[in-house]
Amino acid sequence: MEAMAHLGYEKASIQAIAKAADLTPGLIHYHFKTKQEILVELINNLNDKAQARFQARLETATTPTARLNAYIDAALALGNDADETAVSAWVTISAQAIRQAEVRDIYQGIVAANLAQLNALLTDCTKEMSGKLDKPAINALASMMLATIEGCYQLATTAGELMPRDFAAKTLKALVHSHL
Amino acid sequence: MEAMAHLGYEKASIQAIAKAADLTPGLIHYHFKTKQEILVELINNLNDKAQARFQARLETATTPTARLNAYIDAALALGNDADETAVSAWVTISAQAIRQAEVRDIYQGIVAANLAQLNALLTDCTKEMSGKLDKPAINALASMMLATIEGCYQLATTAGELMPRDFAAKTLKALVHSHL
Amino acid sequence: MEAMAHLGYEKASIQAIAKAADLTPGLIHYHFKTKQEILVELINNLNDKAQARFQARLETATTPTARLNAYIDAALALGNDADETAVSAWVTISAQAIRQAEVRDIYQGIVAANLAQLNALLTDCTKEMSGKLDKPAINALASMMLATIEGCYQLATTAGELMPRDFAAKTLKALVHSHL
Amino acid sequence: MEAMAHLGYEKASIQAIAKAADLTPGLIHYHFKTKQEILVELINNLNDKAQARFQARLETATTPTARLNAYIDAALALGNDADETAVSAWVTISAQAIRQAEVRDIYQGIVAANLAQLNALLTDCTKEMSGKLDKPAINALASMMLATIEGCYQLATTAGELMPRDFAAKTLKALVHSHL
C-alpha cells in the first residue's frame, strides 16, 4: 500500500515493494504470480477495511438518518497518517481502473455494492420522512454522493492544502439532508 | 491527449505519442525537452478549453442562478467522444498530480482558480436570495461542488455503465439549489 | 578497464563493457547503479594496484634514496600489455576528473596522498644529504615529479613512438638526484 | 574551445557549440563537415597561439639559457581565465588523441615539433656550458620536459588546488639547469 500510494502503480516496482516490506523480490513472486495480483489484493484489503469501519459505526446507529450519517462518517471522517496513505492508494487504484480490465471489474464491483448500500440507506430515510423522492431520484442522489466521496479523496490527496479543514463529512451530510 | 487518456502517463511512451501524432520520437523531444513538459502542455490546454466552455455559456446567463448553472453545465454536461477522451485525460492528470511536483503545482493552481470562481458565483446567488449562508459555509459548499465534479469525472471514466444517464449536471444543480 | 582504456569513458557503453566482460547490460546495472560507479570502482582498483607495486619495491629498499627510487620505478618502470592498458585507463580517468565531480574528488584524494608520500620520501633524502632544500622547495619538487609522472603516462599513451625507449624512470631519477 | 574545455569532446554537442558561439547547428555543419573537423581546427588554433607566445618571448632572449627559459615560460607561465580554458581544452585534446586517429596524428606532429625545438634549445645550452650531456641524454631530457609540461596542464586542470601557486615554470627551470 505504501509503495503504491507514494510511487504510483508503475513506479512501485517489485524491488521497491520488496524493500518496503523488508522482503526479497523473489519472495514477492512466490506469493503473487504477477504484479497485478498485488494490486488486486490491495484493493480487496482496502475495501474490507472500509466496510469494517462502516459496520463498526452502524452498531450505535438506531435511526435511518443515523445510519446514513454513519456511512458518510465512515467514508470521509478520516484523520491519521495511515488513512492518508490508504486514501492516496485508493486514488491510485481508481486511476489504474481506467487501464487494467481486471482492476476495473473489481473496482466496479465495489462501486456497485456501495451504490446499492446507499440506495438502501436513502430509501429508509425517505420512508421515515415525507418520502417525496422517487426511485430514480434516490439513485441519482446515491451516485452523486459516491462521486463526491471519490472526489474528496482525490482533492484531499492532490490539493489538500486548498480544502477547508474537516469540511467533507459535515458538508455532505448537510447537503444531503437539506435535499431529502 | 489520446495517448495519455487511453494508456495513462507511464504507458503513454514517447514512441506511442509519436505514433499517435504520426511523428518520430526524436521530433517529440525536439519540441518538448521532457515527457513531463508534454503533460504540462496538455493540462494547460484542457484547462483553457474548459474555461472557454464556461465563458461561452456565461454569455447567455443573466442572473446569478443562471451563471451558477452555466458553471455546472460547462463542467458536467459533456457528451461527445472528444469530451470523453478529455475527461479520461483529466483523470490521468489528477492521478499524476499526486507524484509529480510541477504537475501538482499547476493542478493546484487550477483548483484554486475554480474554487475562487465558485465562491464568487455562490456569493452572488446567496445575495439574491435570503442570504442565510456565511462565508465559511459558502467555501465549504464550493469545495464540495469541486469534489463532486472531479468525482463525476472519475466515476464516468471508470464505472460509467453504473451511473444513471446524464444525471450529473441536473442532480448537482438540484442539490446545490435546495441547499442555498 | 579494457573498455574504458580502449574506447574512452563516453564510448565505453554499458553494452561494450558487458560484451567485454561476457555479461548482459542488465546485470551490469544490477551490480553498479550507474556507469559512474563502474569508473569509481576502476579508479580505486588501479590505485590499489599501484600502491601494492610501490609497497613490494619498498621491501628491498633500505636507504632513503633507494626508497625514492622505488617510488619512481613503481610509477614508471612499466612494461607488459596489462600495464599499457592500465596506463591508458588512468589517462582516461584523469580526463574524466575534469568533468565529473565525484571522480575529481577521488582523483584529488589520490593526488594528495601521492604528494604526501613524495614529500616524506624527499624529506628523508635531504636529511641524509646536506639538506639544502626547505619545505616549500621540497613540496614544489614533489608536485613537479607527480606532474612528470602523469605527463609520461599521457605521452606514452598518445605519442609513445616518439619517446625514447624506457627513458622515463631513469631520467626522472637522474633529474631529481642532481637537484637534491 | 569553451564547449570542449567545459564539456569534453563527446558532451560538447553541435547544439552546445552552436549556442556558445551564438550560431545555429546548421551553420556549424556548413563550415565543418564533421564534428572532428572542429576539434582539428581547435588543435591547430591552440598550437599556433602557443607558438606565437614562444616567439614573442624569444625576441628579448639573447642567450641560449634565456631562450630555454623563454620556452618554459611560454609553456607554463599562464595566468588568466582564457589560458585556463585553453589548458583545459588541451587536456581534453590529449585525451581524444588516444582514440581518434586523425587527432592523434596531428597531436603527434605537435609533440614531435616541440621535441625538436627543445632538443635544439638544450643543445645550444650545453654548448655554452661544459657540454657534458650527449645527444641521447639531451633527447631524454627534452622528452621529460615535455612530459612535465603536459603533466602540469593535467594537474592544473584536475587538481589545481593541491599544487603550489605558480610553482611550475620556476621549478622546472631550476630542475633543468641543475641538471645541465
Place this chain on the structure above:
DNA sequence: CATGAATGAGCTTTCATTCAT
C-alpha cells in the same frame, strides 16, 4: 550563407519475471 525542423541510431537506466540454489 543561414536556419532550424527532422531523423534514427545510440545511449543509460529500469524492471517484471525467472530460476538455480
Place this chain on the structure above:
DNA sequence: GATGAATGAAAGCTCATTCAT
C-alpha cells in the same frame, strides 16, 4: 519458503548529421 543473480525488453533522452527553405 526464501534468496538474489540474471535476463531482455522496454523506457526517456541525446545527438551528429541532413536538408528543404
